[in-house]
Amino acid sequence: MSLGTAKQAGAQGQSAPVSVARTAAAGSWAELTAEANRVGKPAWRPMLAYVAALHQRATHPAAPPFDYEWEDLGPGYVYGNAFGHWDVVHEIIDVLPSYPEHALHQLLNDIKNQEPTGLIPGSIYMPGGLARHDSVYWNHSTQGHPPLWPVAVQDYVRQTGDSAIVGRFYTALVRQITWFENNRRAANGGFFYNDILLKKWESGVDEGIRFDDVAKGALACVDATSHVYTLYHIAAQWARQLGLDADYYNQRAAELRTYIQTRLYVPADGMFYDSWAVQNPALRNLPFESMWPLVSGAATPEQANRYIDSYLVNPKVFLTEHPVATVGRRDPKFELRMWRGPAWNSMAYWAARACLNYGRRDAARLILEKALDDSARQFRRTGTIWEFYHPLGGHPETLQRKPTSKYNVPCRDYLGHNPLLAMARLYDSLR
Template structure:
């Protein structure tokens, strides 16, 4: 990519270089190409893979599908595993975002045979979660903080993980939200495959669960979603990014969404220099340590998707721009793409990794892991699909730009070798965006405003 700010182009290129370097060729355990988030993580992880597939999607949706099979082919009695590795094993799962990722890939480049093969796997995973992670009241729990993917969050444990909450009695806002989105996604898959009765059942499950989330996990006083201690009936009032996942799920009512946006866009809470920290900047539980405060691009990405789904495009554009710039500026300074980021400054000097946990310090160090692409690569997807607004839909290219005011003067050239597509973009203002699109069969120049769309 050639781009406006001088560091954006090289940083964009480094993301894709690392993405390719973390791709692994088939072997005995994985008879397909598969992805690791960074060289130090010697396994294939469920939610990492789902997000990595979304990094691959603009470049090669078919490869994104292939790496997802590395998880789905290792389903165990319905459970999609936490990770698969020749060095270790796990009895847990991870966040239920695989169905969402597979459906996103399918919508870009439909492969009906792929959907017919893996829809039953994803449906079976949904069944397993209902049978093994559902509380008596109908909401869902994590078996361990590691299942949640947000290991040392103040919702679950102490900073070092020396103390862990009773997870089986905690109705989790994130897992419950993931299940709403997963049920709706499975309904869409079922309709696509002509299974209308199954689609209707999944829609009912989604609506029932969304109603429980709004009844039991919403706090009208602080206007935020939280976990619920099922044994006491008390909400765990720590303001975390998980409280915004009902937007991703489509579970929040319009007035609740509006209240959440106020939290998201408040500079004292979540609209920081690099936005969408894992814990609100003004929460007493905030610490610059992994999931106790730093910014993780995957969870930030889900919030931006949710904002767009609810029509908050202006807010989504502002946050996406700041996320992309924050990661790229950090690369300019350190020449590293990191696992997580400081919401307050460029650089990782103040960040830590489970401080007090000696085992983690020995095995993974005290700082964010470098060369993590990995879900940090979603910044490139944010730029391509959510700011420039270029994406494939049913095999056709669509442009739907969404730039903030800060993007005025931005210029970029994006090339997609797999499809032999070349796109030039110039943002004169958010209401005047010039595109030149070229493929082997088409050349087109067009002018759009943020909020407009055009099929090319």
Template sequence: MMQRSDPPPQPAERPLPRLRRALGRLRHAATRIRRPQVMGRWHRGLSYLWHLLIWSRIAAGRAGALPIELPAAMLRAKGIALAPPHLEASHHPDAGAVTAGFAEIYALLFANLQRADLLSSTRHAIPGPAFRGVYLWDSAFIAQVWRWWDPTAAADVLNAVVELRDGDRLQHVVTEFHESPYTQPPLIAWSLARLAEQLAAPKAQALAERDFDALDAYQDWLSRHRRLDSGLYAWAHPYESGVENAPRFSNTDESALRRTAAIAAVDFSSYVVLQLDALAALAARIGRETDAARRAAEAEALRRRIDSLLWDERDGLYYDRDGAGSPVRVATIASLLPLWAGVPDAARAERLVARIMAAESFGTAMPLPSVARDEPQFERDMWRGPVWLNTAYGVILGLRRYGYQREAAELAWRLCVGVYRVFAAERRIYEFYDPDQHHTRHLHRKRGNRWKALTLGTGPQTDFVGWTGLANNLLLEVLLGLDLRGERLRLCPRLPQAAQGLGLALRLPQQDLLLRLTSAAEGVTGSVSQAGRSADFSAGYGATIDLHAVLHGATEGNTPCASAT
């Protein structure tokens, strides 16, 4: 008779996961959004020392001592196998600024990528050196910048937010020492769905399967805890919105915050539409057709509610509605976000676009300010007037969705070149920008709030690529119209008149692609090289070039560019 042997001893659990769980329990026990930051400031100081090599190389690059590039060994230390996209601009007054600013964004993107540590079991991203935590909507946009360089890093950045959820709630922010009781704009599913479109089918399916259930449960949590009887959504606190000192919610220094729990928020409701659309796409990708149909139907129903309840016919904008149903009449960037979510019909979209392009409103020199330039409450203080690249990027995607391609390209050029010009002048990438001038001397951060001045300074944060890195996306996605979804490799240039004569040499290591082009009056001429093949091409403004076809001796002709969301 055979005797049953004892099971082999299990290896002892490694100490890092145990410490991570213990720290998580400690954070959870002390949940609150505001707490003394002495420990946090000590941690930031130590982190600067820890990353001294990275930051000193970037600083040297700013001073001209070396290119703003990082060696392969340093990249490998954070799991990055390839160099970032590289751009050389020429034959244009802004060529030097474009070259340097493009490189700086990727250098900072890498510097702000964190390895797995006590906070997270996966790589994660901080928006900037002063914000040492995992932030919800920052991570959604950071992943979009990473997807042009390393999609696996983008996926990790998103997964860190999912991993650090509290039950079904995705958290506003989690640091080593505290976590927030709130949520934030729900854009992780949107970012994940866009990333999945870029990947080959097996990788895209694996990505969707990994996070779909958690993101689907998060949508249910929002419906239970943030949805009003009208079917629209309300922020529990202005800090949830990410735009807390906007005139919709508070005064400049936040000494008077509105109670937002009964205010139907146009931005929140629009973000939820984007999340529902993304969940439908992710569900379809993994074969869950019932879930896909359900979420798509919910998205359409919410679009109709936004359009019927939040549109203001007199002003031609979407506004929040307070508990009594009255519009909160202040023209902010939130009034334009339904365009991104596909809410308005063609006539209402046209009225929004008129406001977007008007120089006295949202069409400023550096366009899409957080509050309309002609709004009485406009001022150069955070969300009360300065330009933020994340919301501006969403509005530009909305313009493209409705076919306003020239307008989108014009605004994209002014935005990304504005970021690059400020970097050329001040050698810094900032979290927000002046809508009228290419410098930051007149900008403020919650002026009058002494605590914020002490902890974060009086102006915009520096080395911030939490979403300012989207300037590079605007160049790649909107101005060049690069489409890397699935197996496609297409170009649809829409460089405006102001870019005429600009020469660009773009290397994309992820695709082993070298693209050279020169902008002419109504299109581009150029060449493409990949895997030992090279070919020349030309394209009219807004015409699609299939670069794979060009490399193999054929073209698609001048087909129109596709819209994008």
């Protein structure tokens, strides 16, 4: 799971929409429903069946700017019908392996509107939804999103064996790398998200604690640097598969791996930090973003195992009643407010994959089981899945979302951060 030059792919340009033939292996909503009724613990299955139905309910017919049917973030998203960001990656992974055709369509939709600069839009807002937009719009220049989609492509290829599709995505990947190199390269090495400059929350972590006190500047973020490492790593794999020169990507991946291991890590703490927190101990906190070097596979085995034991499976830090707490429980900045303490199931999923990168099946199983147990408990009580959950096992509706806005409770029926089928599937593989 751990994650040639731009000239190789840039000249290819955007190819025509891919025609995906309907075959018995394409999957269906019925197959997703059937899977929901057999995976995981019996106590989870009513919730999983609800999630399967919610995927279908959140899917709309093809319409500009998409070539295929498109899935929104969930009908309860307060800002309206939206597609993209890292939410769609979680939805894609969730429907695999029962509906790979739908997953592929979402991947193709995701790269369809890549800008000439290489930027892949963050969220694309469509007409309708709770916010009742009357037209399509998105940010074309200053705000991207965490580039996790190549991981979903890798998962799709592993699931279907359709390795030929890599040729369709390689161009988009190289162009996105070029965008990061031109627009998000940090002054001190590594890469950054514009949260530190504009507070547009490009990282996906709105109002995250890391940016409370830091001065503005193009300083390396541990999440952005780990995500770009993944891009280089996968680009090298795809280049070799396509018979292209992978040396540039291999070299850049190796450089970033060393940078992460040495410049974004404090051995005394056994913790990964943003570059400014490495330099200034007063700025060190316990945000969950510190796990991305493990998710990407950039951490050494020694660093990873120490991090897992000291932080991920420590009840005083991230292993809360509903993991993963987005801020370590013992951190003074921990609070029951969106991305500043509450638990997101998508992050529990990535944490589990991080553990599996280093052979820690025990930790992955523990995280998944606790997250699914509490999600099912809250579903039995409320009949919905929530945008995020109470880390101490309380009621999600008592949490704060954004106190300065009119939307100060977690969204209901929010699919984008609830890959619960994927979590149950992964849990079964560890039993």
